[in-house]
Amino acid sequence: MAGRPREFDRDEALRQAMLAFWRRGYEGTSMSDLVEALGIASARIYAAFGSKEALFREAVALYEAGEGGFADRALREETEVHAAIERMLRDAIQLYTKRDLPHGCMVVSAATNCSAQNDGVQDWLVAHRRQRTKSVIERLQRGVKEGQLKPDTPVRALGDFYAVQLHGISVQARDGVSREHLLASVPLAMAPLSLAATTR
Structure with a gap:
């Protein structure tokens, strides 16, 4: 047997x-x-x-349910929009440069180029990345609604900007740029949001 x-x-x-x-x-x-x-x-x-x-x-x-869910957690858990976006960027850098894990974002780097037979996989990942941008825009819109950001804040442009930041962090981390150098860019990336903040 x-x-x-x-x-x-x-x-x-x-x-x-x-x-x-x-x-x-x-x-x-x-x-x-x-x-x-x-x-x-x-x-x-x-x-x-x-x-x-x-x-x-x-x-x-x-x-996305584990390590890659950091952005959803930051956007959901922080009550102040500035804190939510800053945490999202910092958590991205922490994850993407972690020593015991592959560098960069799995969703950004897994299928940037595919043969025609795998267009479905590439399109599916594009949809995931666009959903991330949408979630950032929605969090910024909530910041406007709650009076944390000025009514005329260009939320769509800012959402695109922070999506670019996330994707850029992934590529830089993949290329071996240090955590220290990436973290040094966060205050500069937060400047546009600081300008849009309401004075209290």
Whole structure:
């Protein structure tokens, strides 16, 4: 009687897949890379997750629910809009330069360029990045509504500006720019928001 296949921890396998995709991107992570990272045969990966793309989508969801959820937490938990945006930038720098994790943002770097057959993955990640910009704009709009920002504050332009900051931090961290240097840019990035603040 043949022995049963070794059981594996699906949650841990998903985390290892997340780290692999985060490190090398969607196309840069081959099935053999996943086999090595997860420690199980490709047939079992397909059986557990369905396909490479389905595994990737689950991995992104895990990232966004955990480490990558820092922006949502900052925007939700801080009552002052200035504090929320500043925390979002600082938390991005802390995560993107963490020594024991791949550098940069998984959603920014995982599929910046894809072959035509993977347009669906690229479009899906573009939608995720646009949703981030939208959430920042909505937080700025709330700041106007609550009287923390002037009524004529250009919230859409500011939202785009802070999305650019987030994406730029990711690229710089990926390139090895130090945490110290990135943190030094935060006060400058906060200047436009300070100008838009109401005087109390």
